Amino acid sequence: MLFNSYTFILVFLPLTLLLFHALRLARWTRSALFSLTAMSFLFYGWWNPIYLLLLVPLTLANYMIAKSLLPQGGRRSPAASPFLVLGIVGNLAVLGYFKYANFFVDNLNPLFGGDLHLAKIILPLGISFFTFQKIAFLVDVYHGQVERLNLLDFSLFVSFFPQLIAGPIAHHSEMIPQFRRIGSVAAALTPLGLTLFAIGLAKRVLLADTAALYATPLFNAAATEKPLDLLSSWSAALAYTAQIYFDFSGYSDMAVGAALLFGIRLPVNFASPYQSPNIIEFWRRWHITLSRFLRDYLYIPLGGSRKGDVRRYGNLFATMLLGGLWHGAGWTFVIWGGLHGLYLAVNHGWQALRIKRIPSATLPGALSRRFAQIITFLAVVVGWVFFRSADLTMAISMLESMVGLHGVTLPAQLANGVDTKMALCVAGLLLAVAWFLPNTQTLVGYSGPEYAHARYGERQAAVKDWVLSLPWAVAIGGLLAICLMSITRISEFLYFQF
Structure with missing residues (x-):
């Protein structure tokens, strides 16, 4: 069962909410939790x-x-x-x-x-x-x-079904105490949950699926014997970069929103990672709970940064290699993880040397940060090429195309019918949203990336009640209606395959 399906939105979620809250309001809290558990297992077994x-x-x-x-x-x-x-x-x-x-x-x-x-x-x-x-x-x-x-x-x-398939990887200290206080959940969480769910659904249906219309056929074309040209390869890479961003961001918002409808707060898992000025910050914003798991249960047990710089960088590299393999059984995922391990080692080494960034000596602070964001973003895009490619041959061919080794451009329409110039425009517009607009947590006053690492009481204090004003109610209702009318086909979230 998919979050972006009529079955989930119109049948499963309303029935589960009705059963859960009926039992909770009758003060049968353990029965309410049992019903939620049973429905979560049903959700998993639906496929x-x-x-x-x-x-x-x-x-x-x-x-x-x-x-x-x-x-x-x-x-x-x-x-x-x-x-x-x-x-x-x-x-x-x-x-x-x-x-x-x-x-x-x-x-x-x-x-x-x-x-x-x-x-x-x-x-x-x-x-x-x-x-x-x-x-x-x-x-x-x-x-x-x-x-x-x-x-x-x-x-x-x-x-728990909102986070079962694709995270966040919640910690027991964040979840089980909430189960034991489920009888006193705040009613104010419901409008906040609906708002987050609607925004997440819009990201997935309206933005990620739009990017996929260009990314999928272009990468399919790249899998053939004929390599893409410069324009097509960048169109493919940037379209997929936008697709995976809004796919995972949308899922993360929907997961948090759905959980809030049951009075349960999940940790934030996504916080505008493409706005990061370096790779260290990128991994504090992208899949936050996976980064936390890898740090606490792999990187630190390996020795972390306690045994010298060489061991530290080796631990970083090994952790990210395994993180890449965690995403998928293929050499492309291993290379993707290794690339990010190398990025992190270089980033930490650069900071350890206390050398200012080269542009900062000649550029104002704001421009220097923007330059750093561009460099970081390009490094991430290179990684996504490996992540998306079916094999290493395809990934290398894509990178060769991106530096112009297979020609600069073809006619506007490729054989697969994709207008690469339009693909670049669409990807650029979507990525502008990721670069310049605030993330969902900031928009609704939920919390930032520190949410996943804070103590329970601090998280409680950090979460504000979301007041669903009439304009917001109309906007969210309209957004949901547009999304429901736009669900033309059922497709899995990208992270469901992991």
């Missing part, structure tokens, strides 16, 4: 009920392991360490089989002259997201950060 044969056993197995990790009498059990290893290895083994088995077999066969072939493996939706969430929870239980646990709270934590 294919067989997915539930994975999610339900994994939930029960991780719950039992977590219970075994809880301290007894204030002391950790001697069996805790083996159980933690079992939990981490077990979760990674499941993820590895479904997501990476074919990738490794395809790469090992040529090396060893093998002819091993696996049956087609269907990748369960969102497996990377809920695997990381479960691993983080087990590690925190082991370290004594969870005092008590019950099956209902845990099941809802790992299955």
Whole structure:
């Protein structure tokens, strides 16, 4: 079931809200949470009920392991360490089989002259997201950060439908305390949730889908033997850069908005990343909760920045390599992660040397920042070429085209019917929105990127009540109507495949 589908918007979401709030208002709060959990599992199994044969056993197995990790009498059990290893290895083994088995077999066969072939493996939706969430929870239980646990709270934590498929990767300390106070949710969250959901839907249906009309056929053309020209390749790269931005930004807004309708606040996961003046800040704004997970559960355990600069940069590179592999089983994702690891290492090294940026000596501060944003943006675009390409050959061909090695331009209409000049104009207009307009959280007074890292009480204080004035109500209602009329076909969010 997709957020941008009639089934979700007109059937599933209203029914789930009605059932949940009817039980909550009757003061049957645990029943309300149970109904939300059951509907979340239904949401996950909507595509294919067989997915539930994975999610339900994994939930029960991780719950039992977590219970075994809880301290007894204030002391950790001697069996805790083996159980933690079992939990981490077990979760990674499941993820590895479904997501990476074919990738490794395809790469090992040529090396060893093998002819091993696996049956087609269907990748369960969102497996990377809920695997990381479960691993983080087990590690925190082991370290004594969870005092008590019950099956209902845990099941809802790992299955809550607004964040189940594509994040945010919520932390238990952000979610479970809210479940236990669900009986006193603020009514003011409903208009805020509707506003965020409507804005997110508009980003996806009106903006991301428009960019996809140009990005998809151009990248499909690039997959053929004939390379694109300079204009076409930049049209493709910039259109996809706009598409993935508004696709993920729209999903993030819709996830937060849908959760607010149930009185639950999800961490902010997206905060105008294309406005970043450097790659460090980009990763503080793009997929914020994934960056947090990689930092807390991979980069810091590897040693972080505590063991010298060489080790620090190596840890950054290794973390981003694995982050790239997390996104997909392919060398293009590995290269994308490695590129960002290299970007981060260079960025940190530059800052460590305390050398001012070259343009800052001759440009005013505002122009210097804008120049830095342009350099950062171009580096991100190069990364997206690898991220979107079907293989390394296609990615390299695209980059060659982008520097003019395959000609400057073709006639306005390519064989696939895409007007590349129009594609550049559309991509430019969409990216101008990303560069110059405030992000959704700023617009509605929700909170900034620090939301995902703050303590619960600080987050509560940071969130303002959204007053849905008459002009805003008319605007949001009109936006929803336009979006519903614009849903001509059902297409998955890009991050659903991860």
